[in-house]
Amino acid sequence: MTTCYTRWAEENGMPANLMKKRMFRFYRDAYFNWPGEVSAYITLKSLALLKKPNVFFVNGSYGEKIIAPIVAHFQGLGGTIVQNKKLLSVEHQNGSVQGLVIADPDPKPHESGNKRWTPEVPVLPKTTERITGMDAVIIAIPLDCFKELNRGDAVFWNDSFLKINNISSVATLSWQLWTKEPVLPRLPCAINGLDEPMPTVIDYKHLIDEYRNDARFGSVLEWVGQETGFEEKTDEQIKTIVLNGFKKIPGAKDPMQAGVIKDVFRRNTSHYERYPLTEPGVNKFRPTTTTHFNNLFLSGDWVRNEVDIPNMEGAVASGTEAGNQTIRYLQQ
Template sequence: MSTKPRILVIGAGPAGLGAAARLLERAGQSIEVTVMHMGHQLGGKAADLRHGDSGGYDHGCHMIAGFYRNMKGLMSRAGIDLGNTLLSMGGAAHVYAPHNRKLHTIEGDGAFYVSSQLQSLPPLSLQERLTFDRVMNEAYVLTLRGQAEIRRLDDKCFSSWCIERGMPPHIAHNLPMLRYFQNVYFNYSGKVSAYHLLQSFRLMSDFGMESATQYVLPAGYTTTIWNPIGDYIRRMGGKFIPYARATNWQYQGQAITGVEIERPDPSVNRFDLAGWSQEDAHLGKGVRTVYTNFDYVISTVPSAVFRSMNQDNKQLWNSKFFNGISRLRSTATVSMTVVTRKPVGVYPGPVFGLPDPLGICVNMKPYWARYRDDPDIGSVLSFVGPERGFEAWSNEEIINSTIDSFSASDEFGCIREAGILDVEIRRNVTDYSMSFACEPGVQKYRPGNKTPFCNLFLAGDWVRNEVDLVCMEGAITSGQEAADMLMRQVNSGGCELPGKLRVC
C-alpha cells in the first residue's frame, strides 16, 4: 500500500486546477493527487457553455485582466503560448450612459487613466469636479498604503465612503465607476464594498500600465486553457474523477474520514456537454457511495454548494467557523449570446452599464477564431449580468428586453434589423453555477484556507486570498494558497487521523 500522502481536490474549476497543479509542482511524485468533480467540463463557472465542434460560447463573456499574474503563470507552465492566446481588447472599454443613451469610450490602460475618464460622466460642474478629484486622490493614496489598510473599509459602500469625504450624494450614488464595478462583480445596486473597489484599483495599477488591460481568448476557455492545464496535471501524475458529486462530509473528531458522493443528475449537470462518454462516469446510474481514498481534502466547491453540505447537522453549522460561512450569499447570473448576420455594436472592447439585467456586452466577432473570418456573420454579442430582480422574468422577456434596450442606443444599431441567426441564454441559478456575492461587510465571514478539521482545506473565489476579488485570478490564487498551506502541514509531520496515524 502506498504511504504517499493522498490528496483529494474536490472541484475542477480555476481553484481546483490551481491547487492540483501547485501540489504536484511542489511535491511531484511524493504525493498522490486526485481531482474529483461534478462532471460539467474542466473550468467550473469559467468553462465553455458549449464544447467542441458544436460551438464554443463561454459561460458569460469571461475576460482576463492584465493583473492576473497567477493565472498567466499557470497557463505558461502548462505550455500555453500567452502571446497567441491572450487577445488584448486594445485598452478600449465603453460605459453606456442611460441618461443620453450614448457610449463613452475609455481608451488606454491603467486604473488612473480609466478612472479619470469614468469621472466625466455625467457632466460635472467645476466645483463638483474639484471635489471628485480630491476624493479620488485620497482613494489612490489609500491604495498605495496596501491591502491591509483598505481591507478595513469592507463594511462600507464605496459611495458612503465618498459622501463622508464631502462628495455630494447625487454624484457618489451615480458614479459611472460604481456601475462599472457593480457590473464586473455582479453586485446589487449601489452596494459595492469600498474595499473591493479600491482593491480592484490597487491591482489594476499595481504592475504598470498593462495591469488594467482586458483580454479575451480566440476560442472557449475549456479548450484553450482548462484542458491544457488538465493535461499538465495528468503529465505530473494527477488523476481526475469526473461525474462525482460530493453531497456530505463524514468526520470523526477533528478529521474528515469520508466524502459522500453520488452520480450527478445529467439533466441538471450539462452531462451531454462534457465531452466524455457516459461510460467514463466513476459511478453507475443512481449510485451513492462514500469515498475514503484520501488523507487530505482541498474543497473548492462554490460557497452555495459548501453551504448545502451536512445541512441537517445543526451542531456543525452552529459552530463559529461554519456559522460565519452560513452568512455568505450567492448571486445567480444570466449569460446570453446573440449572433447576427449584419454587424451591430462594432466597438472593440467591453461595454459596461447597459440596462439590467445584462449590463455587460462584448462583441466577440473580432476575437473568436470560429467567427472572425466568416463573412456570413456580422456580430457575436456576448452579454452577462446578475439575475437578481429578474427571477420572475421568462427567458423570452430577458432576451427581448436586452435586445430592445441595446437597439435603443443611438450608437449600437438594431439587432433585429441585423438579422438574428442564433440566441443562446443561460440562467446560472443552481448552487454550482451561482457566483459568490462580494457585498459590503462580507470579509469578516469569508473563511481562510484552514478549517477546524485538520485534514480539510478550503479554496475558491469565495475563500479569503491575496486577491480577494471574485474572479478566476482570485480562485487560482486561493487554490495555490491552500496547496501551500496543506504541504506545510504534510512537511511538518502530517495530521492524526482516527484509527491510524499517518506519518507523512
C-alpha cells in the same frame, strides 16, 4: 467596519455629482451587485489591482485553452481525474477528514441541459460511494454547494463555517447572440451601464480568432447581468428590455434585423451556478483557505485569498494558497 463603496466615497469627500458617474455604477454591475450596494473593500481592492488596466480574453474555449493543459499537467504528475461526481458529505474524526461521500448527478430533472437545473442537483439512487485513505482534501466547490454539505453536523458546521451561511449569492443572466451582419462598431472592450437587468455587453467578433476569421459571423454578442427584480419576467421579456437598451449605444444596429444565426439565454439559478455577492461587510463571513480540520482546505472565488475578489484570478489565487498549505501540511 461595514461600509459600502458609495458611503465610503461620500464620507471621504467625493462630490455628490461624481457618485452618479460610470465608475460607481461599473463596480456594482461588474460584481453583479446592482441594484444593491457593493463593498468598499472589494471596490478599492479592484481599483488597486487595476493600476494598469488591461482587458484579457481567452482566445478560444476555456476548456481547450485553459482547463485541458492543467488536466494534462496533473495527469502527467500521476493524478487521476474522476468526472461527473457530486460531493455529498465529508466524513471526519478528531479534527481530521477521513473520507468523502460522492454520487452520480441525476441529469433527468434538467433533461440533459434542455431545462433549468433545480437549486440542488439531485443524485441517482444507488450510486453513492465512499472515498477514503486521503492525506488531505481541498474542497473547491461554489458557495451554495458548500452550504449543502453535512447538514445538521455541528462539528463540521462550527462557528467558523456557520458564518458562511450569511454570505448571499445571486442568479446571473447571460445571453449570447450570433448575427450575420455586424451590429456594433469595433471596440476592444465591453460596454457597461446599459439597462438592467443585463447592463454589460461585449462583441467577441474581433477579440477571438475563431470568430475574427470566420466570415459567417458579423457580431458575436454576449450580455451579462443578474436576475434581482426581474425574476418574474420571462426570457422573452428580458430580451426585449435588453434589445431596447442595446439600440441606445451610438452606432448599434438592431441585432434582430441582422440575421440571427443562433442565441442562448441562460438564467444561472442552480446552486452550482450562483455567484457570491460582495455586499458591504461580507468579508467577515468569508472563510479562509485553512479550516478547523487539519487536513481540509478550501478554495474558490468566495474564499478569502490574496486577490480576494470573486473572479477567476481570485479563484486561482485561493487554489494556489490552498495547494501551498496542503503541501506544508503534508511536509510536517
